[in-house]
Amino acid sequence: MNFKGLKLLCLICILVLSISWASTESCDFVIENVKLFDGSKVTEHANVYVKDGLVLRIDTNQTKINCKYKYLIEGKNKTLIPGLINAHVHIQSREDLKNSAQAGILTVMELLRLQEDSIAIFKSLANEAIYSDFYTSGIGVDMPDAVIKFYIQSLNPYAPKTTMDVELFISERIKKMVDFIKIYQDSRLPEKFSDTLFDKIIFETHKNNLLAIVHSETLKDTRYVFNHGADIVAHGWVDNLFTESDLKKWKERAFYIIPTLLAHTEIKKQLNPKSYTLSEDEIVGEVGRLHKAGITILAGSDAPAHGLNFTTDFYRELGLYVRAGLSPFEALKTASINPAKAYRLKNKGEIKVGAYADLVLIKGDVLNDINQLNKIESVWKKGVRIK
Template identity: 30%
Template structure:
């Protein structure tokens, strides 16, 4: 189905730094264009047009999850663990819903919680540096968009430092980014020492120390803190000494240090998990939590669009400009001053086709 040529008139456009004056935005086919003759004109007066949102950490178990993302303006999801490859291939090909990228199978230690998940692939369990290189080669063969590592437990449950470092080195040789799952301060230190590119989650056992934060800053590491998930885990395991405030205050330190922050939710629909953020809706929860950690609304919106696109080299999206993919979110109100208005959705376009 070919999407109608569309003009959105009188709308202010989010640029990554703020809003433009009211203007016309034209869409033909799947792309934003400089000008055109529209089949459909949309009144954008008093509204704000955002690039489609990008969730930098989510999981999918099926098309329904991707449809839920799209209904809330999340037009791209970065899946951080999925298998088998046939399932990932099928999800990548879904039309009319959010697009995904995927790490495919993550690297985990032999005795950690992830390795005990029902059906977890044996080829994702890595115990030595030699196995690390073979693991990365398998992910390259799968067409993984980036590499995911779980850095939670020390041996014999988790991977040792040398093995984590070997995965990072092998991935970088293949020009792949490495994302590390870390929810404790010790896991962060393992990830930093190994030279990962992106940390996902934020620690619940303590606020991350100044030295580790400085090392992350100096190395150019990026953080996707998933505060929605951290709050959910802390609430679910209140008696285990885990505190959401540690995660929030760590994000505040990241922000003050100038570490790039991305918006991610860890949205999932898996049975038996400690907390399952809702696909799409949780993105807007995350916005509010990141503002609560000290980011401005403009910074949060940038972290959900342009910065994530830049970090993951998604050159065709994350910005409203001619030639970019027409993934668009039309909002009633001004989310640059009140982040809660991102929930006031007036229109959503996926590759030029209006779905809401």
Template identity: 25%
Template sequence: MKYLKRALKIIFGLLLVLAIVALIFIIVDKNNTSYLNINNIPNSSKNSYLITNINIVPMSNDTILSNKTLFIKAGIIEKIDDSISIEGVEIIDGQNKYLSPGLIDMHTHLWDKQELGLYLANGVTTVRNLWGYSMHLRIKENLDNDKIIGPMFFSSSPKLTSPHDLGDDKVQVNTPEEAKKLVIEYKKRGFDFIKIYAGLKDDLYQAILKQSKASGISIVAHPSREIPYLNQFHSQIASIEHSEEIVQQALDYQLDSLKVEPVIQKFVSTNMSFCPTLTGYYKIFEMLEKGESILKTEPVHYINPLIQKVDSKVQYNRWANEKINNSSVTKNIYQQHQFHLYVLKKMHEEGVNIVCGTDAGIGITAPGYSIHQELAFYKDAGMSNFEALKTATINPTKTHKEFAQMGTIEIGKLANLIVTPNNPLKNLNVLSKPDWVMVKGRKINKTTLNEFVDNAKDRSNLLVTAFRYAEYMLVEK
């Protein structure tokens, strides 16, 4: 008994020390991200403006509304006209620049608050996080309550899969009854969507579908390898993710234009939204092509430091070893990327609702920056600038009811806006460096956006991220 008491004291002492260390790191991290506090943002108390002399890219139509005036009241677009007279409202001279809806990245993995600033600096005013846990609910609450500045934030639940699909990044579900309880719990906790993953078996899949419908929460699907691809289209699913999963699951790694046609037609007949995440896959080719030096390139410096160590480096080593054993792997990956573009072109021609997502936050796919590469790929697939920009603005509003008030510049819509010196419908690249950004009517100037970028580069929050991931393991697993 004496030894047991001593052991318990030692364990308690270690737990106390760990709790104190964790608290210290969290306090330090809070101080390091204080620049995102709403009170530290210039003019953050204002969300009503009159913007004059501005060219509007409405995205409801392929047009430019030249030299307009726009009235924003309490974060909502109240009026658009040639001239508007409102007393007592600050006037912003648009200087004949271009006003576009803020961009929406529909497939991200967010690891820390610093990434919120990176998204804004790249014109992204809404993100859909697709691997949720407690940290994300706290961030979402702070954003919704205007305690911190950042893009509008929507998060899925943790990733649900079957017991045989191992990995600490997923929640292994054992029975349909457990699956139903998790859906109910995740909805109650405040997650916006349910995320299902690659190892999910049909009995669990059906249970999640049924309970999600009963609970009124939609599903985002990473297609399961345990269910035929064409059997995974259901009205409760908001979108299906990843071009590579079409090749690897539906086509069994065959780049076959004939065999992919039934897949495309299934998207058409079910009105299913598709999120290609071309950038995440293309980064494999970049690693193979450029070698280890790519880990030291500028965009990678903006990836969370823990991810750089446990994912970026691991992914690079995996593909570097593959290249040693298979000299044709670089060519094969590039050919599959080209096939992804072909599939996307055909989907676009058939009217599939394509939503822009990048898989940002894992591997070497940097938050914020990746959306501009993704949009460039859509142009490679044959889209016009307007058609590509639709995937990151109006198309997501057709995917989730929660996004209905975004995506276009129209009366009654949220003032989630970006201003660029030139017309994005002529050159999408201008969107990567906005002059200023607005979220829910709060204007963030260029100086502040630059500070967001500077504060996120090579940040030193590795241990804080590790503590938060440990929390995820304790709470969700």
């Protein structure tokens, strides 16, 4: 076939393809001409097509909408972002999951649940669109008289004291349907893990293909847990500025930090405990320094700890990242694609063809002003409009 013939064949193919798209494709709804943040990039004028709870197609507003839709949303002067992920919460009731979902936070990661009997119930709630998807660690690994006791005034009844106990502890958590393992490390408390025990906890966690998420409040403990194999650090530190040699190490492998900045700044303002030796500006500034150096930040609020809510306080957390020097684009990543990658969540944290249609439509340009998160117009969970 000569060049002309090939060209003709291509044209025919394109024609046939576009006719078949126009005549056979149907979808549930289309969001037209919207500014799209898909988790990794921004498209100024996009059309997003949704069908059966998934993103069916994304094109630009240059393309004529040929899909038979049930309804169409005008996206002009609005921003569409993926359903947000809160990387650190403690769910108390189904209302918390409902409120999170209404706020566009369609996935929550719980980093301690003492009442493990309720795990199955909370997970099954996620089948209803009005509730956020729920992932949990169940009860954390801690020494009996250590961090959990310090905060909750009750001993951890399952605390493993020997390496044999650790194996049993992890297998029990798996039976209870946990999604990852939370570990409590605080070397300031009188009762703490031996190296052998800590290493065994990480070993068993990884052997079962689970992530090890470790609570740390000091730089010393963050260094320790990194050196001993932690995947994600919750809270970070408020006592010292990290150094270049820390960075060099932390960049050697995937390592994620949930800085819970709002909780830290509230504690600093309200209580100013002795352990908070850094100033508020320094605590916030550490997140900017980490981000600049290429360490991945995950947004987590720790609600309802310190009186924080499951809704707008999460936006305030992102606002603090912007204060730390992240752009709104980068701050949104900490609540979408970053936690999806860190927690190995499939088809979440991104708006792409084939992903869940977890969508949040915001009035105005949230990529210009992160506070626009307070102007959410609509929320869809897996294609179902819940706001």
